[in-house]
Amino acid sequence: MTRPLAKPRISLFHAALLAPGVLIVLVLFVAPIALMALESFRPFVTGKVGSGSGWTLRNYAELMEPAYAFYFWETFRIGFIVSATALLLGAPLAFLAARTRRHRLRVAIFGLLIGLLFMSLIARLYAIQMTWGSNGPLAFFGTLIGVPARSAPYAAIQVALGLLHFVLPMVALMLVGTFQNINPRLEEAAASLGAPRWRVALTVTLPLAVPGLLSATMIALAMCISSFVVPLILGRGIVLFATNLMYVRFSDVANYPSGAAIGIIMLGLAALIVYAMMRLTRALAGAGAPS
Amino acid sequence: MTGSHAALDRLAGALFRVVLAAAVLFLVIPVVVSVFLSFDDRAFIGPFPPKSFSLRWYASFFENPAYLDGLFNSLKVATLSTLISTAAGAAAAYALAEGRFPGRDALETAFLSPKFVPTVVVGFSMLGFASAIGVFDAFTRLIMGHVIITIPFTVRATLAALVGIRRSMVEAAISLGAPPWRAFLDVTLPLARTGVVAGALMAFVLSFDEVAVSLFLSDAFTQTLPIALVAEMRANLNLTVAALSTMFAAATILIVLLLDRAVGLDRVVGQGMYRG
Numbered sequence: 426m427t428r429p430l431a432k433p434r435i436s437l438f439h440a441a442l443l444a445p446g447v448l449i450v451l452v453l454f455v456a457p458i459a460l461m462a463l464e465s466f467r468p469f470v471t472g473k474v475g476s477g478s479g480w481t482l483r484n485y486a487e488l489m490e491p492a493y494a495f496y497f498w499e500t501f502r503i504g505f506i507v508s509a510t511a512l513l514l515g516a517p518l519a520f521l522a523a524r525t526r527r528h529r530l531r532v533a534i535f536g537l538l539i540g541l542l543f544m545s546l547i548a549r550l551y552a553i554q555m556t557w558g559s560n561g562p563l564a565f566f567g568t569l570i571g572v573p574a575r576s577a578p579y580a581a582i583q584v585a586l587g588l589l590h591f592v593l594p595m596v597a598l599m600l601v602g603t604f605q606n607i608n609p610r611l612e613e614a615a616a617s618l619g620a621p622r623w624r625v626a627l628t629v630t631l632p633l634a635v636p637g638l639l640s641a642t643m644i645a646l647a648m649c650i651s652s653f654v655v656p657l658i659l660g661r662g663i664v665l666f667a668t669n670l671m672y673v674r675f676s677d678v679a680n681y682p683s684g685a686a687i688g689i690i691m692l693g694l695a696a697l698i699v700y701a702m703m704r705l706t707r708a709l710a711g712a713g714a715p716s
Numbered sequence: 717m718t719g720s721h722a723a724l725d726r727l728a729g730a731l732f733r734v735v736l737a738a739a740v741l742f743l744v745i746p747v748v749v750s751v752f753l754s755f756d757d758r759a760f761i762g763p764f765p766p767k768s769f770s771l772r773w774y775a776s777f778f779e780n781p782a783y784l785d786g787l788f789n790s791l792k793v794a795t796l797s798t799l800i801s802t803a804a805g806a807a808a809a810y811a812l813a814e815g816r817f818p819g820r821d822a823l824e825t826a827f828l829s830p831k832f833v834p835t836v837v838v839g840f841s842m843l844g845f846a847s848a849i850g851v852f853d854a855f856t857r858l859i860m861g862h863v864i865i866t867i868p869f870t871v872r873a874t875l876a877a878l879v880g881i882r883r884s885m886v887e888a889a890i891s892l893g894a895p896p897w898r899a900f901l902d903v904t905l906p907l908a909r910t911g912v913v914a915g916a917l918m919a920f921v922l923s924f925d926e927v928a929v930s931l932f933l934s935d936a937f938t939q940t941l942p943i944a945l946v947a948e949m950r951a952n953l954n955l956t957v958a959a960l961s962t963m964f965a966a967a968t969i970l971i972v973l974l975l976d977r978a979v980g981l982d983r984v985v986g987q988g989m990y991r992g
Contacts, residue, residue, distance in 0.1 A: 435817035446808030457845035548961035552746035651834030
């Protein structure tokens with residue numbers, strides 16, 4: 426018998442198993458980001474690779490200027506629109522997969538969604554460009570809504586389409602979990618009491634799904650705003666996200682400190698979204714969603 | 717009254733089916749279009765659909781040394797970083813699943829946190845760090861970057877699989893006289909294999925397709941395939957990429973079929989592999 430309230434301690438065996446991973450995270454993750462945080466307060470010396478000596482807040486102040494703040498605004502604007510659309514398009518797909526009694530259909534939906542997750546994003550973006558781009562079979566869509574495929578504003582639409590293709594499978598898969606965790610008996614009970622199906626969906630299923638819908642939206646938003654490849658390939662240089670700006674600051678003007686400042690801001694935004702999501706799901710779960 | 721409800725029900729049902737069809741078509745059409753175009757016989761990108769078909773773009777992929785070099789580099793980087801992050805990640809996940817020690821939850825968060833950091837930030841910070849510690853070899857840098865972006869996935873996949881293993885089985889082995897490492901090798905490891913393999917698979921795919929991190933960490937002599945592709949797509953759009961995309965799609969279908977055979981897609985989703 427051990428002492429009843431002995432302080433739990435880590436065994437040597439567990440410590441040895443953890444060591445390589447902890448070392449990797451410390452050296453390859455914590456250290457580089459700490460260094461980047463330091464660099465973001467260094468002054469930029471034109472023509473010099475790296476950064477100067479001394480400390481400054483200029484790199485951050487610069488980003489508050491409207492010209493730069495615009496990139497962040499654009500990033501979030503497109504991110505919000507895409508996340509909301511993904512929710513709308515993903516929910517029926519997820520609902521069907523969660524509720525259908527046909528095993529084949531369920532597996533087919535999972536196969537499509539998981540397959541897309543595994544499929545190269547570059548290949549998917551290329552496919553979007555071939556389909557929705559100016560030569561593509563769906564280019565008429567742009568003309569239809571008054572933004573011809575060859576015009577500059579269409580770049581933003583293409584980026585949004587690319588992001589939607591990127592996040593939709595993920596959102597739908599997360600929503601499958603949400604709908605699966607709603608007890609179908611509740612819907613059946615409402616239906617047996619005479620509620621029509623649209624009413625059941627609106628007053629029983631939807632409210633119970635709110636926590637899941639919210640966290641799926643948040644994850645979609647986080648995926649959108651931290652996306653780099655989608656605007657790089659589909660933005661035609663017209664639409665730049667904050668992530669692309671970071672690369673441009675580094676590759677075109679070799680301004681490492683400014684890139685570092687953007688990196689720190691992106692990091693803060695990502696942390697904020699994750700934190701908000703945790704708070705929200707906790708608050709909503711506390712409100713008592715029956716399982 | 718009932719009549720209006722029935723009408724509304726039909727309307728809601730129709731709306732549901734329309735959105736459902738839109739979602740599926742939106743996801744599938746681009747892939748189909750690009751597969752068709754990859755067999756296009758024209759030497760330029762013409763309007764859809766192609767008039768005649770050939771394998772010219774597939775041939776052009778295999779004749780392009782930049783692509784083949786990139787493919788080779790990508791396979792090397794993905795294999796090596798998957799091995800490292802799977803070994804370290806699975807071991808850490810085992811300790812996290814079994815251990816009850818102070819700071820356990822914080823440690824788990826630390827292992828998962830690289831997933832929430834934009835990959836551009838990882839690549840950017842890694843480049844500065846590598847030059848600060850004097851690592852200028854692009855291949856080493858790529859491995860460093862790819863290990864850190866894949867480790868959250870190997871940790872989480874293994875952790876998810878281990879949660880399903882009953883502690884009593886391990887405890888039984890230990891109470892029968894097996895040392896902890898023996899119980900690990902003979903009981904836990906075989907049972908956790910599914911999770912380890914799933915994590916490794918995700919790590920490999922993620923590394924193989926990574927752009928942002930590789931863009932910062934590669935150099936003119938060591939390019940990965942995605943970097944070569946992005947350069948090609950931005951310079952001159954041609955259908956070689958479509959041919960490659962089709963091969964990617966075929967590989968993906970293969971992976972999904974294998975996954976279904978090995979684990980069952982139902983279980984992949986049911987297990988919550990993609991859920992937080």
